[in-house]
Amino acid sequence: MVRRIDTYPTHEYEGYKLRPGRTQPFGASVVPGGINFSVFSSHATACTLVLFERDNPEPFVEIPFMDGFRIGNVYAMTIFDLDYENIDYGFRFDGPWDPSQGHVFDPSTVVMDPYARSIGGRDVWAQRVDPHAIYQHRARPVIDDFDWEGDTQLEIPLEDLIIYEMHVRGFTASPTSGVAAPGTFDGLREKIPYLKALGVNCVELMPVFEFDEWEHSRISPETGEILLNYWGYSTVGFFAPKAGYAATGRYDMQMDELKNLIKELHRSGIEVILDVVFNHTAEGNELGPVISFKGIDNKTYYMLTPDGYYYNFSGTGNTLNCNHPVVRNVVLDCLRYWAADYHVDGFRFDLASILGRDQNGAPLSNPPLLEALAHDPILAGCKLIAEAWDAGGLYQVGSFPDYGRFAEWNGRFRDTVRRFIKGDEGMLGDLAQRVQGSPDMYSRRRPTASVNFVTCHDGFTLMDMVSYNSKHNLANGEDNRDGQNDNYSWNCGHEGPTDNQDIHDLRRRQIKNAVTILMISQGVPMLLMGDEYGRTKHGNNNTYCHDSPLTWFDWGALEENDDLFGFFQGVIAFRKAHQVLRRREHFKHRDVVGSGWPDITWHGTQAWYADWSHYSRVLAFMLDGAHARGGLDPDDSIYVAMNAYWEPLTFELPLCPGDGLWHAAIDTYQPPGWDVAPVGEEPPLEDQSSYQVGPRSVVVLVGREEIRR
Template sequence: MTDHVGDPSPTDIDAKHAIPPRMPAPQDTARLGAHLDDSGCRFTLWAPRAERVELALLDDQDHQINHDMAGPDDEGVWEVHVPGVEAGAIYGYRVHGEWAPGKGQRFNPARLLLDPYARAITAGVDYNGPILDHPADDAYELDPTDSAGAVPWSVVVAESEPPTPIAERKPLNQSVIYETHLKGYTRLHPQVPEHLRGTYAGFAYPAVIEHLKDIGVTAVEFLPCHHFVSEPFIVGRGLSNYWGYNSMGFFAPHAAYAWSGTRGEQVAEWKEMVSALHEAGIEVILDVVYNHTGEGGHEGPTLSYRGIDHGGYYRLTDDLHNDYDVTGCGNSVDTSQPGVLELILDSMRYWVTEMGVDGFRFDLASELIRDENHHVDQNHEFKRRIAEDPAFDGIKMIAEAWDMGPYGYQVGAWGPGWSEWNDRFRNYIRDFWRGATSGVGELASRLSGSGDIYQDGRDSQASINFITAHDGFTLRDLVTYDHKHNEANGEDNRDGNDDNRSWNCGVEGETDDPEINALRHRQVKNMMATLVLSTGVPMITAGDEMGRTQEGNNNAYCQDSPISWVHWDTRENWADLMGMTREMLRLRAEHPALHRAAYGAHDEIQVDGTGVGRFDLTWFGNEGTEMGEGEWNDPGRRTLGRYTSTEDEAFLVFVHAGAEATEVVLPGEPFAQSWRAVAHSGFAGDFPDADQILEGGSRLHIPGRSLVLLEALLPNPFATEADAVGLRDD
């Protein structure tokens, strides 16, 4: 969960501090990295404050050979060409300069460093090795021990064709985003060959893609796939970073997700996976962590950026000794530095043009738009550059619109061109279905696209609606646990959020009680249906559609284990949820009235220029008439009907969170001539079958805690009395 910390007012922040020099970025950043040619490979590194740079290469016998690089040129770039180097060669850098922590400089040539522009990275970190740039007992003294045997290496990668492009990217209002962990999704998949489970190739397997297509997914949003490392404190507990929010290579796909090899094979395997998804019509959105790196604070390991230029890559405190952390992860990448901003934009461009990505979800996005004084700036060059770059035309840009720093909560502030995770939707819908809200006023806002938050020149596509995500309870756990159960994380259940807004339906944890299990199924279906049918962009967490559980763990970031992996054997017991989800998503996709982009405004529908008496959006209570002031102001109301229509169709969804059943009168003309219940969150017999016609003005019984979607048979607005008599005669 995220606390609302107030409206942004950066001028209130006291950020008087020494600022490292603004180092201009190279004019041509395309030359950075390792580039093969007919005779060998050219290596270039941007390190404007370094005094000497060595390229370290491993030969066939794993002997390290160092080459002095020429530079820096007038743009701060160092360069060397090495004949005979081929694809698959591994390399690193040793950067010399002043050891002066008080100046934001921690140069230590004993540290072998990754290339920030590396297209592939070999492996992980030996946390028992000399990976710190200082002795363990003094973070401001230099440690001269060589780190080469304990750290990952960069890989020379040959150019290759990009993945098959998708035939057509869907607009966001027609998209269904599926947030998933790449490894965990197939680790237990019974139809994926064992050696491919948990890999890029495993995700591309036909049975996996078939499931996504079957339920109606249009875009997968992968948790971070940039090469990442674990934090030392996690490794010390015998665990690892599972989610991947600890990036070390902004160009390199995570090596451990490739079954075919880590000397560049991971790049080819990623591209083959994207091609398979694109050929199935499924877009790929990448969750990117540009706000911090896996080096942590200055007391953490030095693997790349800190050793190249501590004060150049990271935000520092007033005295330049320490990292200024607005991410909660030890460091914050400094996008006010031109070279750093260019690195991020180059990475994004590479993943779009060369790796086939169709969109980005930016972790802790507010950090990326802080200026040199660490103030949040919605006019930051980061946003301007994205808007101006044709490479990003049609690419989905989704902000996690907060960070951990002052005034970091920026939900609703990102403006045109951006969508945002809507945590207010998440919080309210959880509260509504557990009976912890007053009235239905805010419910109407959340169901209709949250225009109260995003009506700033954007339409409802700005709102990424979600009820669960990787962080927190699964949908099933929301109705199974009142309290987090994170004991397996090794922190005595102190980690994770206590504000889960969950309800266990009367028993903590799993139970054999059939009444409680029936209620849990109904509640999970209620929340899934609300998500799918709300205006905005639905984001489903992988496995929620088939009753996935994490056994009450709401902070499974360190659980690369069955706790986090998707269990495919739940599909049978949760077939009712699967079936409802599939049907709701089908209806949403096929009917424009259910995936509108524009906010409803209670505008009368026009047919051939004539008003027909019904509206694009309106609201109904229990009596078949539009909601009145008294109903809107009733704090005890738990029932609301949302009516949406276009020229050709109309739908009415009733949500009822009351524990007891209720009855509603179905609106008659001009809203509908008659109705049929096409989908619902109940069980067999709870609602009339879809082939049963329900006349306008008739009463509909709604069981306690239920949702029903009704499709209207519309009257002919131009029918004459003679037409009506003729119809009766027939």
């Protein structure tokens, strides 16, 4: 190939050969003969590139961006003959120090490139660090090529998705995992067969962007253990995978390791959604560390009060100024990068309502960032999921600016199902909406706008939801003040562990009730890692700081609870087998396919009569399989009876649509082995006219025609 004429140095500084660089792409790029560095700041007056040998605390050279090396607000320079694998780089920015005006430039501080794609300094999880080192989080130049061997995003239709929310480290950190590299991307890769066996087709990874596990580290007054930032909802660098999550992080190969994980998950038919935290950064408030954004362009990157203080809509000290045009582009560049270069299938936006606030914090009716994401061509195949609230009081579940693209974590589904299961009165009207995909909230959307869940990383696990009435967070060192208070949980008669067999059985039944209702509801179901074996966090509902068996997946407990795991497998398989449960459109409540039955009908202990009264704790419904996929792909009919009352009740059954007979698919009252039937092997009911549903139990019947033939 003909050599480019701009691959020759034009300048020299202390023996280093340079030329004015290319402004794009931002960050460090390996180019013919050298490395190109490009970084922007709207308010800086000067910038210096600081180069270190890999992991060396002191720089070996500092090269100012000379006159002619700036275009607009972008500083760009190419340096020749650098060994890209053996350097870390940072910047010093000069400019005004005037906090009341939002400017906190300090050239004595080395700051990190916001576009860094590889970041050292914390590349082995929880390894001791020198808190006095001048450069903690160290940007590294990389070549981010990868041999994808034909892999692409899977683009599984949203209605077919079954999401498994998980923590990369927690999944295999326990010695019981038996993997070669516990707590890493590679450990997760080794456990892909387990995910396949469970039946999920999407993993939602809690934050995997570089963060500092040592942030706010302290000793627990309760246990004496070191508390870390285990969850990682505190981004240091948006473009870099968490190096400490990679077995190969110490070799700076975390990018390859994560890409290999994604490629292998895709080969197993499992999508990858990243939990992304764009609402704030790890730099905290006025007292927090200067890592990157503060020292580069504080006033641009953060929402500031008129006095120059940090707005705190995130509850963590600062708020990213994400509807500033410059910051908006950073977010867009970032997501495009993860979609295109990592083949990520979607994103879940933490405290997404912040992304809809203007630069002064006021909610926008038409937020440019969200609009840009919704219509972006590179993100067009990505799932976009909003946690549609923030810590500043903006609660937008059902009203998030979605542009027809954003699905939402449906917190009302969680609360309604929890309250119904524990026997609260007056829940039926709400429950009926939730199992239909919440058409009351998403009438102009599809059911898939609703990501349904009963548990997530925030709050109790499913087992704790049925074992504790209140949170037990003393081990967090905040006097039990942290964590949600409204858990809608019920301990089934005893707070915490018990030898009482009745309580034990009831708890397992309640877990089965919850996951069954989740799996027979329209919308997109999401499970929490470990609920399938009854994982407990001992009543702690806010375990962000615990890197210990308290939060790790316990593979030994999985073996001991294979009955529960088998049930989860069964109900997941049932959902996957029945497209009538995975509608693309809301129910029409009438017969639009000429089957003689409406798509959904409501029942109770009497067929065709649902008791909607306040004190009723019973609801049944029937889906006519002829309506599946708008009548184009008929399915079996399904009847679901939910009894949250503490006595068994006999439900009169409606006649099965068509010529079908009712078969028993799921009965949470039955013992393990009898509680869920393999798909296609459901036994027909002897009595087709009624079914006794056990106390606090859920029954699912499937109507099939071929048996009568």
